[in-house]
Amino acid sequence: MLDLARIAAVVRKDVRSELRNRYSINALAMFVVTAVATILFALRSESPGPASLSGMYWVVVFFSAMSGLARVFVSEEERGTALTLQLTTSSGVLFAGKLAVNVALTMLLTAAVTALYLIAFPTFVLRTPETFLLTVIFGSIGFASASTILAAIIAKANSRGTLYPVLAFPVLIPLLMTVMSATERALEGEPLAAAAGDLQVLVGYCLIMIAGSFLLFDFVWSE
Amino acid sequence: MNHVRLKLTDLQKRYNRRTIFQQIGADVTGPGSLAIVGRNGSGKSTLAKIIAGVLSPTSGSVHLEVGGSEIKREVRHRSIGFVAPYLTLYDEFTAVENIVILESMRNGRAPAQADVEAWLEEMGLAARRHERVGTFSSGMKQRVKYATALIHRPALLILDEPTANLDEDGARFVEKVVQRQSGSGIVVVATNESHEAAWCRSRIELGTR
Amino acid sequence: MAWVRIGSILLITYTLVAGILTPMVPSPQGAFEFPLIPGLEEKARNIFFHVPSAWTTVVAFLVALWYGGKYLRTRQIEDDLASEAAAGLGLMFCILATVTGALWAKFNWGSFWNWDPRQTSIFILLLIYGAYFALRSAVEVEETRARLSAVYAILAGLTVPFFIFVLPRLVGGLHPGAAGDPDGTGPVVSLQMTGPMFIVFFAGLIGFNLLFVWMFDLRVRASRLAYRRSLHEG
Numbered sequence: 150m151l152d153l154a155r156i157a158a159v160v161r162k163d164v165r166s167e168l169r170n171r172y173s174i175n176a177l178a179m180f181v182v183t184a185v186a187t188i189l190f191a192l193r194s195e196s197p198g199p200a201s202l203s204g205m206y207w208v209v210v211f212f213s214a215m216s217g218l219a220r221v222f223v224s225e226e227e228r229g230t231a232l233t234l235q236l237t238t239s240s241g242v243l244f245a246g247k248l249a250v251n252v253a254l255t256m257l258l259t260a261a262v263t264a265l266y267l268i269a270f271p272t273f274v275l276r277t278p279e280t281f282l283l284t285v286i287f288g289s290i291g292f293a294s295a296s297t298i299l300a301a302i303i304a305k306a307n308s309r310g311t312l313y314p315v316l317a318f319p320v321l322i323p324l325l326m327t328v329m330s331a332t333e334r335a336l337e338g339e340p341l342a343a344a345a346g347d348l349q350v351l352v353g354y355c356l357i358m359i360a361g362s363f364l365l366f367d368f369v370w371s372e
Numbered sequence: 373m374n375h376v377r378l379k380l381t382d383l384q385k386r387y388n389r390r391t392i393f394q395q396i397g398a399d400v401t402g403p404g405s406l407a408i409v410g411r412n413g414s415g416k417s418t419l420a421k422i423i424a425g426v427l428s429p430t431s432g433s434v435h436l437e438v439g440g441s442e443i444k445r446e447v448r449h450r451s452i453g454f455v456a457p458y459l460t461l462y463d464e465f466t467a468v469e470n471i472v473i474l475e476s477m478r479n480g481r482a483p484a485q486a487d488v489e490a491w492l493e494e495m496g497l498a499a500r501r502h503e504r505v506g507t508f509s510s511g512m513k514q515r516v517k518y519a520t521a522l523i524h525r526p527a528l529l530i531l532d533e534p535t536a537n538l539d540e541d542g543a544r545f546v547e548k549v550v551q552r553q554s555g556s557g558i559v560v561v562a563t564n565e566s567h568e569a570a571w572c573r574s575r576i577e578l579g580t581r
Numbered sequence: 582m583a584w585v586r587i588g589s590i591l592l593i594t595y596t597l598v599a600g601i602l603t604p605m606v607p608s609p610q611g612a613f614e615f616p617l618i619p620g621l622e623e624k625a626r627n628i629f630f631h632v633p634s635a636w637t638t639v640v641a642f643l644v645a646l647w648y649g650g651k652y653l654r655t656r657q658i659e660d661d662l663a664s665e666a667a668a669g670l671g672l673m674f675c676i677l678a679t680v681t682g683a684l685w686a687k688f689n690w691g692s693f694w695n696w697d698p699r700q701t702s703i704f705i706l707l708l709i710y711g712a713y714f715a716l717r718s719a720v721e722v723e724e725t726r727a728r729l730s731a732v733y734a735i736l737a738g739l740t741v742p743f744f745i746f747v748l749p750r751l752v753g754g755l756h757p758g759a760a761g762d763p764d765g766t767g768p769v770v771s772l773q774m775t776g777p778m779f780i781v782f783f784a785g786l787i788g789f790n791l792l793f794v795w796m797f798d799l800r801v802r803a804s805r806l807a808y809r810r811s812l813h814e815g
Contacts, residue, residue, distance in 0.1 A: 154481060234477075235426040236426060306716060372428065389721065
């Protein structure tokens with residue numbers, strides 16, 4: 150079942166394709182910059198506290214992810230290469246590969262948003278960096294795991310762009326509430342132990358979503 | 373040579389409340405060949421995809437056996453090659469890259485370079501092997517698809533409209549491929565052309581009422 | 582099915598009449614008086630309608646989930662039609678629960694919406710139902726629509742444990758039994774409801790569920806008939 154070489158081949162294919170076209174990365178980078186700039190305009194000279202900052206941080210991540218993570222499947226479906234993939238890989242291998250790509254993309258995304266926030270907001274200080282790091286890592290994995298199978302679903306539907314956040318939001322709410330709470334703790338400077346509960350929930354969410362996606366993906370992918 | 377057997381039992385496909393075909397059955401033991409014929413819209417491509425395992429039938433079953441053991445649908449792609457005009461390659465990759473990438477996704481390792489070169493040579497693509505497939509004509513893309521479908525020496529080869537987009541030279545090559553495959557494994561040809569159907573020893577006729 | 586129809590009519594009629602007409606007195610005696618709970622007063626009557634509709638919403642979601650899973654195994658369009666019927670009714674009960682809840686919240690907690698955990702949960706359930714139907718209308722091929730919506734329902738169902746166990750920990754609650762319950766109305770259901778209230782409450786609960794079963798059965802049979810007829814015509 151676990152077929153790392155084939156999974157790696159799927160990842161390599163996507164990375165190579167991305168390097169050649171730069172469809173996702175450039176657009177995604179601009180999206181992040183635009184979103185953060187909009188928030189800055191809206192706030193003018195206000196200096197938001199930890200609660201609003203952690204909320205706005207994940208709002209930017211959420212909408213950027215919604216604009217970028219669907220590509221892994223939408224591009225295959227639009228170009229007609231979905232059939233080619235079906236004829237060359239099993240659904241488990243393909244899903245693992247696409248999931249890995251999306252996890253990497255989400256981590257890049259959070260890294261970019263973090264960098265921008267550190268520059269743009271003087272009050273965005275990571276007082277407990279270890280909490281923040283763990284939150285961002287597991288948050289990215291959780292984000293990507295729920296978003297990847299939803300990307301596969303919307304790739305088969307019409308009106309993909311609007312449908313994606315509509316489908317993803319209810320599924321991502323438990324994750325969003327938890328990462329917002331944990332990020333707030335990291336900004337407040339609460340010790341790592343205070344966020345232990347949040348982190349447990351995050352890990353649980355990742356495990357449930359990954360297991361569920363693996364079981365359900367074949368139903369989405371094979372007609 | 374490995375023993376190959378393809379058995380279709382009472383296949384039915386319904387799509388959006390419309391029955392495309394029903395009660396389709398066949399039993400081919402390799403070496404052998406099977407033609408799927410029928411007018412436009414009778415479901416030739418649908419049946420080809422069902423045999424390939426990328427589409428599931430509404431009822432009935434497809435049974436593929438290689439070397440005495442059943443090949444489950446999840447791994448059927450490792451034992452089959454599939455060529456069709458509606459199959460799409462990656463435009464941003466070159467001919468060589470397409471073959472290597474698809475093959476390493478299928479087998480977990482890249483094919484031997486000599487093998488890739490040999491196939492490209494045979495397909496008459498050697499001169500343009502490092503050009504992006506996006507710049508190719510549809511006939512040349514079709515040739516690359518043959519290379520990707522044949523390089524892992526599949527037990528079952530499925531060809532939907534095998535000579536679509538191909539010139540005379542290409543068509544002769546396809547005939548050779550069909551003959552070679554029907555001597556070593558099983559080849560399934562879905563076609564409108566009677567002379568292509570005549571390449572095969574058994575046939576399924578769709579859409580006859 | 583006759584007993585379902587008769588049962589739901591009788592129970593809901595009883596709940597309506599008894600729930601609204603039974604007088605509320607500070608120290609109730611006998612079967613025809615309800616206790617006057619301080620902080621809730623006459624507003625407590627809403628419990629006979631609000632809680633059963635919220636409960637039926639969840640039941641409908643589970644039924645939709647069950648038939649979705651069944652479709653993935655059997656690939657019979659009839660199962661998908663049942664899943665859709667259950668989800669449609671669930672959406673209706675979900676709106677009822679949200680509206681009755683918001684009204685109650687306005688008069689008891691001061692505003693229509695407070696982001697109390699259960700309000701949040703019902704809101705998310707509303708979003709899930711909405712997303713489910715948005716997805717269905719975005720897919721044209723019936724088999725694909727059935728597959729995708731079943732998978733989505735199951736995926737959404739996977740998040741339910743988080744709403745039950747995690748949400749109340751993150752957000753202070755106002756519902757009875759929660760930490761933030763303001764004027765000590767306490768766990769109404771378990772402590773302050775008396776026998777006669779319980780009877781009306783459970784009559785409402787069972788009555789609403791029977792009503793769901795009745796409507797579900799009607800919708801499933803109607804859509805099956807339409808489906809079979811279209812098969813013959815096609």
